Amino acid sequence: MGWKTKPQEEDGEERENGDAVHVPVFRNKEKVLITCSRRINFRYRHLMLNVASLLPHSKRDSKVESKESKGATLNELVELKNCSSCMFFECRKHKDLYLWMAKSPDGPSVKFLVNAVHTMEELKLTGNHLKGSRPLLTFSANFDKEPHWMLLKELMLQIFQIPKDHRKSKPFHDHVFAFSIVDDHIWFRNYQITVPHNEPTKMDRGGLDKMTLTEVGPRFCLNPIKIFGGSFGGPTLYENPFYISPNQIRSLQKKKKAGKYVKKVKAKTRRKMHELSNPMERDELADMWKE
Incomplete structure (x- = not known):
């Protein structure tokens, strides 16, 4: 489950009656599998690649057939890839995009309808952050009002939060993932933390008033459909x-x-x-010029 025991040489041990007691330390080993269904639209495929580039702790796999048995197939892929979460982009009729977020193998899982998709390639925004850096996750205050929003917040925290000291991530924060609830939809934005050019590169603590946010992309909107108790299925916990x-x-x-x-x-x-x-009524002068 990611727990490890610190060696005796490391600091932070507790002592009882002069004897050293090993304190278990939690190490986040979260890995996310990102895949999509067959016959996916090019725009939605670019969105999936943008999300994968933002998550250095993610793994990719080949496309999965979008059928009723996709749940069992995806759970098997998650186990083979040694992952604990999954993001599955399911495209139907080359028009509609559905996003599955699931914790494998015990759940829960959520099915979203994705709207207002804008990829990095088409936005051409001025923001640019370092690839692989750890993001700061911000959630609006609406996430703490109802139980299903609290569950979605915890699920997205575990999926989008990059583990500390991950081998593919950078050890500092230079961008922000913003999740906001508007009209019962979750809106996702990605911002770069920038400093004015006339300021020194290193700022003092508490100098947040001098920092600004520049949007990077991508953009998308998530409309929750159902929350299931299991992984890609199971009892329905919430229905929109x-x-x-x-x-x-x-x-x-x-x-x-x-x-x-x-x-x-x-x-x-x-x-x-x-x-x-x-x-x-017939006009008497209608045929006068025909003669």
Whole structure:
């Protein structure tokens, strides 16, 4: 589980009656598997690569078929890759992107609908932070109001927080991951911590008022659908009552367009019936110039 015992030479041991007692120290060994489904859109694939570049403790694998058995396949891949979490980007109909965040093998897991996707390549923002540096995670105050938001906060903390002293990470912080809840959606932003050019490179403690945030990207919005008790399944712990599937939205839009066409056809029919029931009187001078 990541616990280790400090050697006797290290400082920080507790002594009872003159005898050294080994104090267990927790070492974060969190690893995240990032993969996607087959036939994924190029834009969503670029988003997945952007997220993988922000998480140096992540591992990637080949694409997984998006079927009912994907849960068992992903749990097996997570075990083979020696990971404890998984982010699965599932694309359907080349239009809709669903994001699964799961703790393997015991859960919980969350299914999101991803909206407002903007990758780093298309944004072209001015911010730029060092690759592999550890981020500061910030959450809005709304995450502490309801139980399902608290669960999502803890899950995202464990997935997006880079372990300390990880071999692929840098030992300092120069960017911020911001998670905000607006209209029951989670909005993700990535900012670089910048210092004005006229200031010295090293700042004193407490000089946060001189620092500014510059957005780097990517951007996306997460709409939670369901929270499951297991990994990629299990009992439903929470279901969003305000969620409307993209298929239903497209169906309503088609019905709205079909209603406009039906109105036009009915208007033409009424016009013809009106002309037949009210014929125009014959003009006596209509055929005068034909002779």
